[in-house]
Amino acid sequence: MPRIVVLRMGHRPQRDKRVTTHVALVARAFGADGIILDVKDSGVERSVQKVVELWGGPFFIRSGEPWRRVIKDWHSSGGLVIHLTMYGLPVDDVIPSIEGRDLLLVVGAEKMPGELFNLADFNTAVGHQPHSEVAALAVLLDKIFKGSETKKEFKKWKLRIIPKNKGKKVEKKL
Amino acid sequence: MPRIVVLRMGHRPQRDKRVTTHVALVARAFGADGIILDVKDSGVERSVQKVVELWGGPFFIRSGEPWRRVIKDWHSSGGLVIHLTMYGLPVDDVIPSIEGRDLLLVVGAEKMPGELFNLADFNTAVGHQPHSEVAALAVLLDKIFKGSETKKEFKKWKLRIIPKNKGKKVEKKL
Numbered sequence: 001m002p003r004i005v006v007l008r009m010g011h012r013p014q015r016d017k018r019v020t021t022h023v024a025l026v027a028r029a030f031g032a033d034g035i036i037l038d039v040k041d042s043g044v045e046r047s048v049q050k051v052v053e054l055w056g057g058p059f060f061i062r063s064g065e066p067w068r069r070v071i072k073d074w075h076s077s078g079g080l081v082i083h084l085t086m087y088g089l090p091v092d093d094v095i096p097s098i099e100g101r102d103l104l105l106v107v108g109a110e111k112m113p114g115e116l117f118n119l120a121d122f123n124t125a126v127g128h129q130p131h132s133e134v135a136a137l138a139v140l141l142d143k144i145f146k147g148s149e150t151k152k153e154f155k156k157w158k159l160r161i162i163p164k165n166k167g168k169k170v171e172k173k174l
Numbered sequence: 175m176p177r178i179v180v181l182r183m184g185h186r187p188q189r190d191k192r193v194t195t196h197v198a199l200v201a202r203a204f205g206a207d208g209i210i211l212d213v214k215d216s217g218v219e220r221s222v223q224k225v226v227e228l229w230g231g232p233f234f235i236r237s238g239e240p241w242r243r244v245i246k247d248w249h250s251s252g253g254l255v256i257h258l259t260m261y262g263l264p265v266d267d268v269i270p271s272i273e274g275r276d277l278l279l280v281v282g283a284e285k286m287p288g289e290l291f292n293l294a295d296f297n298t299a300v301g302h303q304p305h306s307e308v309a310a311l312a313v314l315l316d317k318i319f320k321g322s323e324t325k326k327e328f329k330k331w332k333l334r335i336i337p338k339n340k341g342k343k344v345e346k347k348l
Contacts, residue, residue, distance in 0.1 A: 128334075128335040134196060
């Protein structure tokens with residue numbers, strides 16, 4: 001199986017805690033192997049690790065790793081770097097070129113440095129309208145996995161949902 | 175064309191401003207006609223209206239409308255109410271039953287009242303893992319429109335992106 005890791009760039013601990021947590025949970029729920037934040041944030045790390053403990057894994061989160069080094073290491077090991085940006089090529093045009101490869105998916109918090117556009121193998125957009133990096137990441141992963149990611153079974157879970165149309169049913173192994 | 179409107183419930187102006195703005199921008203970018211917030215928030219209204227002014231429409235935002243009344247009115251006019259929740263039925267199982275109908279898509283900020291699960295015609299999940307209402311809404315709309323929503327052309331835009339693999343190209347009519 002190819003590896004898929006998300007790199008969250010430009011994270012500002014005060015301002016971005018919630019949105020970055022959404023990005024991390026989307027990465028996990030939609031089939032990525034883990035997420036790296038460029039800026040250290042133990043709070044987000046703990047929130048995400050708590051979700052992994054309760055709902056299962058494997059899924060890793062690391063923070064405080066300089067983005068240039070993460071990208072350089074990824075390229076050295078033969079993987080592709082995909083930058084999600086509204087300015088990039090339509091995602092449906094890019095998918096065929098990246099299928100089956102190890103992917104580092106880069107999502108930014110605010111304006112990204114021009115250097116990143118050049119370092120990335122592909123700059124790709126989920127629609128060319130302003131919306132949300134949370135949404136863009138989810139739709140990209142959904143397209144990469146062709147919808148199968150939402151049926152993924154996690155290991156070592158303590159909580160699991162039994163789907164139903166009315167109300168809530170949760171299986172517990174606590 | 176069937177109407178699709180998003181109802182954002184449980185919005186807390188202090189805490190949820192950014193995530194609710196992401197929800198609203200996803201609603202617009204992924205083809206919904208508008209969004210209603212149950213709680214008044216002129217700040218979010220202004221942010222979203224500014225995006226519509228620059229990037230085009232039509233798309234409406236209204237806030238401060240009690241959710242029970244919004245749902246009641248929607249049902250009265252013959253539309254379906256779809257509640258996005260991780261406890262619901264898999265989205266792929268629900269889509270065939272809702273295609274072609276007017277849809278009110280309900281996304282909550284935090285824990286939703288049990289009453290909502292009963293009022294909704296369908297409670298549906300994009301994966302049964304904790305992630306993000308922003309992601310769930312995007313993937314649901316992407317599935318409803320079968321990917322065509324990202325090619326939607328907006329009217330009266332002042333800014334429009336010309337996709338490219340490196341750098342940024344924006345067409346301006348200012």
